Every structure is written in C-alpha cells, then in structure tokens.
Amino acid sequence: xxxxxxxxxxxxxxxxxxxxxxxxxxxxxxxxxxxxxxxxxxxxxxxxxxxxxxxxxxxxxxxxxxxxxxxxxxxxxxxxxxxxxxxxxxxxxxxxxxxxxxxxxxxxxxxxxxxxxxxxxxxxxxxxxxxxxxxxxxxxxxxxxxxxxxxxxxxxxxxxxxxxxxxxxxxxxxxxxxxxxxxxxxxxxxxxxxxxxxxxxxxxxxxxxx
Ligand code: ATP
Ligand code: MG
Numbered sequence: 071x072x073x074x075x076x077x078x079x080x081x082x083x084x085x086x087x088x089x090x091x092x093x094x095x096x097x098x099x100x101x102x103x104x105x106x107x108x109x110x111x112x113x114x115x116x117x118x119x120x121x122x123x124x125x126x127x128x129x130x131x132x133x134x135x136x137x138x139x140x141x142x143x144x145x146x147x148x149x150x151x152x153x154x155x156x157x158x159x160x161x162x163x164x165x166x167x168x169x170x171x172x173x174x175x176x177x178x179x180x181x182x183x184x185x186x187x188x189x190x191x192x193x194x195x196x197x198x199x200x201x202x203x204x205x206x207x208x209x210x211x212x213x214x215x216x217x218x219x220x221x222x223x224x225x226x227x228x229x230x231x232x233x234x235x236x237x238x239x240x241x242x243x244x245x246x247x248x249x250x251x252x253x254x255x256x257x258x259x260x261x262x263x264x265x266x267x268x269x270x271x272x273x274x275x276x277x278x279x280x
Contacts, residue, residue, distance in 0.1 A: 071190055073114075074149050081116070081144040082109040082128075085136040111199065117146040117158045119171070119183050120194050131169065132162050156183060197223055 073092045078084040083106040090099075090110065099107050112126045116134060128134050135144040147157040157172040171180050184194065192198045197219060200208075208216060221227040 071154075072151050074151050076110070076114065076117075076149075077145075077147040078110070078113045079145040079147075080136045080139055080141050081113050081134055081146055082106065082136065084109065084113075085139040111201075113146045114148065115199060117148050117156055118187060118192065119158070119180050120192075120199060131160055132167050134160065135162060154186075156186075158183075191225065 072094065075092065076090045077087065078090070079087040099110060101107050108127070112128075112134075115121045116126060126134060135142065142162040143159055145157065145159040147155065149155050155172070155174050157175070159170045159172075161168045161170070169180070171178050171183050173182055173186060187193070197204075208219065211219075218227070221230065
C-alpha cells in the first residue's frame with residue numbers, strides 16, 4: 071500500500087488547493103529554501119495524525135492555517151493505492167479550533183484513523199516518516215538500538231512482544247495449575263481420611279453386630 075495522492079488546501083504556505091501525485095517508486099520534491107518542501111511532509115503528519123510524535127513546526131494547531139488567505143480552515147487529504155481516503159480539517163473558532171477527521175469521507179474520531187493505520191503498520195512512534203534529524207540519530211546510536219529499529223520495521227518486534235506476552239500468560243497458567251494440583255491433593259487426602267474413618271466406623275459397627 072502506498073500514497074497515491076496528497077491534496078493540500080490552505081495549509082501552511084499552500085494557500086491554494088494543491089494536488090501532489092505520488093507514483094510508484096521514489097518521489098523527490100525539490101525547490102529553493104523556504105519554498106514549502108518540509109510543509110508537505112508536515113501536511114502528511116497532520117492528516118495521518120502522526121503529529122503527536124513529531125511536531126509540525128508550529129506553536130499551536132491554528133498556526134497551520136495559511137496566514138495570507140484570510141480563510142479560517144486548513145485541510146489535507148490523502149489517498150492510498152487501495153482506495154482508502156483520509157482527510158483532516160481544522161477550523162479556527164473564537165477561542166480555539168475544531169479538528170475534523172474523515173475516513174473514506176465519513177466523519178470519524180482521530181483514534182479511528184490511528185487504529186486503521188496501525189493495522190497497516192503505520193504508527194505514531196514508527197519509522198514510517200524519517201526526518202532529517204532521525205538519520206543522524208540512527209547513525210549515531212548503538213548497534214543494539216539500531217537492531218531494535220530494524221526489528222520494529224521488519225515487524226519482528228511485534229512477534230517478540232507477542233511471544234513475551236504469551237510466555238507471561240503461560241507462567242500465570244502454570245502457577246494456577248500448581249495451585250489447583252495442591253488443592254486437589256489436599257481434597258484427595260481429606261477424602262481418603264474420611265473414607266478411612268468411615269470404614270473404621272463401619273468395622274466397629276460390624277464388630278458390634280458380630
Ligand atoms: P528548506 O529548504 O529551507 O528546508 P523548505 O522548502 O522545507 O525550506 P518549508 O519549511 O516547508 O520550506 O516552508 C517554510 C515557509 O512556509 C516559510 O516561508 C514560512 O513562512 C511558510 N509558512 C509556514 N507556516 C505558514 C502559514 N501558516 N502561512 C503561510 N506561510 C507559512
Ligand atoms: Mg525543509
């Protein structure tokens with residue numbers, strides 16, 4: 071699954087509605103300093119609700135609305151190769167803002183977007199978006215830390231954590247079995263004792279009868 075089209079409307083430096091197609095393979099965006107290249111990646115982080123992990127180089131969310139157009143809304147829409155459409159709009163209000171999220175043109179909660187994307191391996195703390203600073207950080211980290219990132223991207227980390235979880239559950243079940251076995255042993259002992267008492271009683275009675 072890959073992004074096929076990005077549409078930016080009144081977001082940061084993009085005052086006019088701008089469509090950016092992403093063809094298969096690499097897409098490179100070039101331009102002079104300050105022309106809005108990074109604003110494009112900011113718009114992707116914004117629409118995919120990945121902005122909690124990476125900041126959008128804005129003090130507050132309303133700073134994302136274009137300053138020059140005089141409009142009070144900013145909107146970003148993304149389309150994926152499987153036809154999924156994700157859209158987000160913010161609207162400035164008297165004392166703050168409203169944020170609207172849409173999944174396939176239906177209003178939804180931001181958490182629905184996060185859930186949907188995480189099913190496809192796109193996570194707020196994942197490495198789907200690699201920023202300039204990240205490259206230097208990855209180069210400078212220890213082999214062990216780098217290995218963790220590779221495991222995360224390859225999806226191995228997910229299985230590792232599932233395995234750990236399963237082993238933890240197995241330990242709990244083992245403990246429960248041990249406890250139940252002890253209880254069973256105790257009950258068996260009591261049962262045998264009461265049987266023994268019963269037969270003694272029976273033999274005395276029998277003794278009397280004889
Ligand atoms: P560089 O090559 O230096 O990294 P860039 O192409 O990545 O530059 P951006 O950082 O994307 O450039 O764009 C910066 C520009 O966006 C600045 O000129 C800034 O004024 C403008 N900008 C940011 N927010 C807004 C906004 N809300 N309204 C209008 N313009 C904005
Ligand atoms: Mg930049």
